[in-house]
Amino acid sequence: MKKIITAGHICIDITPVFPANRDYGSIAELLVPGKLINMEAADVHTGGSVANVGLALKKLGCDVRLMGKVGNDAFAAMIEGILAKHGVGGLLVDEDSSTSYSVVLAVPGIDRVFLHNPGANDSFSNADIPEEALEDAALFHFGYPPIMRKMFENDGAELEAIFRRVKAKGIATSLDLAAVDPDSAAGRADWEKIIARVLPYVDFFVPSFEELCFMLDRPRYEQLCSMGGDMTENLDIEKHVKPLADRLMEMGAKALLIKCGTSGIYYRTGDKARLSQIGSRLGLDTELWADKEGHEKCFVPEIVRSATGAGDTSIAAFLTAVISGKGAKESVTLACAEGACCVTAYDALSGLKGLEELEGLIGSWQRK
Numbered sequence: 001m002k003k004i005i006t007a008g009h010i011c012i013d014i015t016p017v018f019p020a021n022r023d024y025g026s027i028a029e030l031l032v033p034g035k036l037i038n039m040e041a042a043d044v045h046t047g048g049s050v051a052n053v054g055l056a057l058k059k060l061g062c063d064v065r066l067m068g069k070v071g072n073d074a075f076a077a078m079i080e081g082i083l084a085k086h087g088v089g090g091l092l093v094d095e096d097s098s099t100s101y102s103v104v105l106a107v108p109g110i111d112r113v114f115l116h117n118p119g120a121n122d123s124f125s126n127a128d129i130p131e132e133a134l135e136d137a138a139l140f141h142f143g144y145p146p147i148m149r150k151m152f153e154n155d156g157a158e159l160e161a162i163f164r165r166v167k168a169k170g171i172a173t174s175l176d177l178a179a180v181d182p183d184s185a186a187g188r189a190d191w192e193k194i195i196a197r198v199l200p201y202v203d204f205f206v207p208s209f210e211e212l213c214f215m216l217d218r219p220r221y222e223q224l225c226s227m228g229g230d231m232t233e234n235l236d237i238e239k240h241v242k243p244l245a246d247r248l249m250e251m252g253a254k255a256l257l258i259k260c261g262t263s264g265i266y267y268r269t270g271d272k273a274r275l276s277q278i279g280s281r282l283g284l285d286t287e288l289w290a291d292k293e294g295h296e297k298c299f300v301p302e303i304v305r306s307a308t309g310a311g312d313t314s315i316a317a318f319l320t321a322v323i324s325g326k327g328a329k330e331s332v333t334l335a336c337a338e339g340a341c342c343v344t345a346y347d348a349l350s351g352l353k354g355l356e357e358l359e360g361l362i363g364s365w366q367r368k
Helices: 048-059 074-085 119-123 149-167 191-201 209-216 218-226 237-250 310-323 328-342 355-364
Strands: 003-008 011-015 043-047 063-067 101-105 113-117 137-143 172-176 255-259 265-269 293-296
Touching (some): 003 048, 048 310, 137 149, 149 172, 172 310, 191 209, 209 255, 265 328, 310 328, 328 355
Antiparallel strands (some): 265 293
């Protein structure tokens, strides 16, 4: 199978496991100063796009190389130990930075809360991608630039440099975003300008609705946030999602996949002329991809333990399908199905199923 590179953000995820079958109310009611909450054992796994997408691709049988940066500390040793068990490694070490970590509060019945330190991810740059690693790659996926300082500084100049360089070698490219803290430096960045700058060098753009809404339609984002709860629950695709897709297509998007949480995945592709610009090493069949649009609803999972990594594993299934020669609709359907498998576990990998197994199950699964 053709080689895939996953680059960008990597961290260690620490997820305290809340006992099931309890009503926790709201986060405000739960996290009260001085309150004691009895917990189960913590779930500790690698996190971030590099690990979530990369290890999922590895588990799905892909030839994958991971490119991320860590510090020289205990968290780095934990990450490297986990990666070694999966037969991958070779992360860069920044002696002057700490390793990134997230404390993931996945309370049953409540959307996740992340306490995150970007650590060494903030110093990741174009220079950290070795030239020899690009020689035989067919697809390059980069994830989470909003939580990597060099990627959004100077209106995304470094991010553009990475994608311009990779694209020039005939490698197909993929880009995912991440949630932004509005009060951070990333929250003050001009994301519409950054996206417009980078998108000409992106072949598969795979962000979430929340991220796009924050970056391209802040008033709408704030309105949806003010309503409380999960903004993707029963999302109006025509009213809320398609206008964002229209703007991205006007910016030059080639193949667009917008993750809509519990409302599934919306996708749209350009015409043959636009898709012919996709990295030649991939060998994409434009007959199967040109001028496609659709909305794939979520599959109903057996149980929901945590949504951590669900978006990343959906992307991994999508990219695996793409590199295997499948068409747009089939690739997105498999992405939805893999996301439903992922949420049945606390980590991003334990619930995953291979594409062949997913294809055998999809016909019998209920949709939301």
